[in-house]
Amino acid sequence: MNKAYLLIGGNVGNRLQNLARAAKIIQENCGKITLFSSVYETAAWGLEDQPAFLNQALELETSFSASELMSRLLWCEEEMGRKRMEKYGPRIIDMDILLFNNEIHISSHITVPHPALPVRRFALVPLNEIASSYIHPVLRKTIHQLLEECADKLDVNKYE
Numbered sequence: 483m484n485k486a487y488l489l490i491g492g493n494v495g496n497r498l499q500n501l502a503r504a505a506k507i508i509q510e511n512c513g514k515i516t517l518f519s520s521v522y523e524t525a526a527w528g529l530e531d532q533p534a535f536l537n538q539a540l541e542l543e544t545s546f547s548a549s550e551l552m553s554r555l556l557w558c559e560e561e562m563g564r565k566r567m568e569k570y571g572p573r574i575i576d577m578d579i580l581l582f583n584n585e586i587h588i589s590s591h592i593t594v595p596h597p598a599l600p601v602r603r604f605a606l607v608p609l610n611e612i613a614s615s616y617i618h619p620v621l622r623k624t625i626h627q628l629l630e631e632c633a634d635k636l637d638v639n640k641y642e
């Protein structure tokens with residue numbers, strides 16, 4: 483069985499409901515979610531003139547390969563009505579693979595570990611809640627260490 487860590491997030495429509503729907507669709511199509519982080523709210527990163535995002539990290543047990551999981555997550559995003567859009571722009575849902583076992587994949591289809599993970603607080607904070615001692619297979623540091631060293635200072639707040 484493979485273990486993957488995902489980040490889901492969005493800033494359009496009923497954000498909380500969209501996260502719950504995303505988790506359900508992922509469970510139905512990709513494997514079993516074994517841990518959920520809290521939900522966090524962050525100002526939009528990258529393109530600032532848009533609503534704040536909600537983000538959540540998930541631990542997923544899956545029998546699919548990293549590449550097959552990626553294809554399935556793209557299908558799940560489409561199922562939720564996501565359209566192709568502007569880079570960093572507003573979206574109903576995003577489903578990203580942050581880590582997949584200790585594997586390293588670099589291709590046009592999939593890049594794992596997610597290359598932006600070390601520079602995005604909105605990904606590291608939720609991931610740290612469920613995988614703080616996980617060692618990043620490229621950087622050889624724990625998620626906790628990466629969070630401490632992260633230069634991104636965007637506030638990431640628990641959404642309650």
Ligand SMILES: Nc1nc2c(c(=O)[nH]1)N=C(CO)CN2
Nearest residue numbers: 491524525526527535570604
């Ligand atoms: N806070 C936050 N900002 C973002 C996010 C996201 O998930 N959270 N996703 C984006 C799409 O690439 C662009 N900016």
